[in-house]
Amino acid sequence: MTTSTRQTAFPDLGAVEDVLRRHLGDGTVRLAVVAMSRDDHPKAVVMATPSGATTPVLAVKVALTGGAARSVRAEAAALEQLGQLDPGLVGGTVPRLLALHETAAGTFLVTTVSSGRPFSVDYHRWHHTGRRRDVRADFDAAAGWLSRLHGLTVSPQPEADGAAALESRWPDEVGMAAAQVCRSARARVGDLDTGHVTHGDFWCGNLLRTGRRVTGVVDWEHARFGASPLWDRVRFALAYTLYLDRHTPSGARVHGHAGLRAGAWGDPVRHLLRGEGWYAAGVADFIAPALGRDPSTMAWRDAVLVGLGEVATTSDSPPFARAHASLLAEVGS
Structure with a gap:
């Protein structure tokens, strides 16, 4: 054959x-x-x-x-x-x-086969993530497709207790600290509309596009029926942020992101959570619609903290999951 x-x-x-x-x-x-x-x-x-x-x-x-x-x-x-x-x-x-x-x-x-080129190809092009217009185009394309998916409504389902899941997977000092941060942040986020279909692992590697338009979305093993649209937006923003310094030598300034230098793992997320500059403003604008709040309220930051906790409890890679738990405990202290 x-x-x-x-x-x-x-x-x-x-x-x-x-x-x-x-x-x-x-x-x-x-x-x-x-x-x-x-x-x-x-x-x-x-x-x-x-x-x-x-x-x-x-x-x-x-x-x-x-x-x-x-x-x-x-x-x-x-x-x-x-x-x-x-x-x-x-x-x-x-x-x-x-x-x-x-x-x-x-x-x-x-x-069947979905058409298009993975977002991740452009993401890793030279200086792509340092140009505001290119980043905005990525977020706009993702938001446009999500609005179509999240328009599919089903019976609301209860959310999993992220803090309890953290305590269960990481029953040590780091896990307990991360769980407390997650619990507090989730309480500040407040009630959410949970009657929607969500992808569950919405990041650049799972999105395909032709031109500026999303033409394919793959890997549906984490899909949820009855969840909040918020978490797809948070997952996309968090994964997009994590590798902003991927192609920058250690200690050097990251192109296009004032105040960010390549260094320790998670530094782009630390930079984002300070809420400064055009990139943080773009993430806030992307997440805020699913919160039903103005981006200036900083509620988007609490949503990102909860998102860190979700990766720490669901990732199939223990080292990757543990790194997220440690980062959550650190930035929430």
């Missing part, structure tokens, strides 16, 4: 071929592994392009561990529920679930 080369730790491409035969028949298909996660529950994404086609027609997400299989099943369930709620799948920007295959070789999720 194909002559793809197998590499160490790659998915079993022979098993992928077997799954694809059920959808595409026995013709020649070119496979390309386009994504490999590196967390404790890794998954791979394989694109399939039939002979004669110029672009991929199917995507196969392959679970590489038991934990990853649970995530893949969760994504399948979310895509099925979203498709029932909105058959148009947010204007065709969401992959359509075709099948979930449970085989002896593993768990395989087959979907």
